[in-house]
Amino acid sequence: MKFYRVKKEAVEVNLTPLIDVVFLLLIFFMVSTTFTKESRLNLELPEAEGTPPAEELNVLELTISSAGSYSVAGESLINDTRDTLSQGLLKMSEGDTNQPLQILADAEAPLQSVITAMDVAGKLGFVQVSFVTMQPSTGTAEK
Template sequence: MKLMRQHSEEPDVNLTPMIDVVFLLLLFFMVSTSFIRESSLKVDLPEATGQALAEQEAPIDIIIRANGEVLVNDTPIAVATRDALRDLLKTTAGENADPHIIISADANAEYQQIVTAMDAAQLLGFTRLTLATRQKSVETP
């Protein structure tokens, strides 16, 4: 008896549908993911409701004028460097571990000075910062 040898075919796995599904999942997660950049500084953004917020302690006001002059609670700083601002903030805060700091900058002030003020507050561990704004007046036609 002579048996014929059967030639079995190798199973063929088609990877194309699996690759398509993986790419669709990748695309779905890329589109549905929100890319939020977290800052190392916590900033309380002011709300434009027109009502004043009740404060428990007097805040520290940092005023940055358009000509580059910087004042901390009406005390001018000769040279507004990060270290000078940090030292003045430390003495102004006194025993308060995390005072409320309000940065009021002129619309034409240099952005670098605002960042320097925020950086000086961060070096001291102050996290309660508010950037002061004014509510835009709405004109009725």
């Protein structure tokens, strides 16, 4: 008697359903994850260091109060709009945008007011814009 051996087929694991499930889980977790949005910037501004430069003549000073109101060369502006600030800077500089501009901002002044002042000065053509800070220990102005 002759016995025929039955050939065993090699066992294969079908990975297609496993890959499908893994991709579905990946898509599910990507869609269901919430991403945090930063609504405010946490800034730590540096302290002033260095020696003040020599005094420059005809320096135009723009002061920003803690309430965000502007004054140009010691004269307060009637409101805090960009147009008023632009007109005030042009009037006090007499159209000379090569004149140095110093921005003196209160420590409690809104950051948006400082950004608006820089933006208006840039659009008017002021190129020599600097900030005046206060030294924390003595309280004297530094440029």
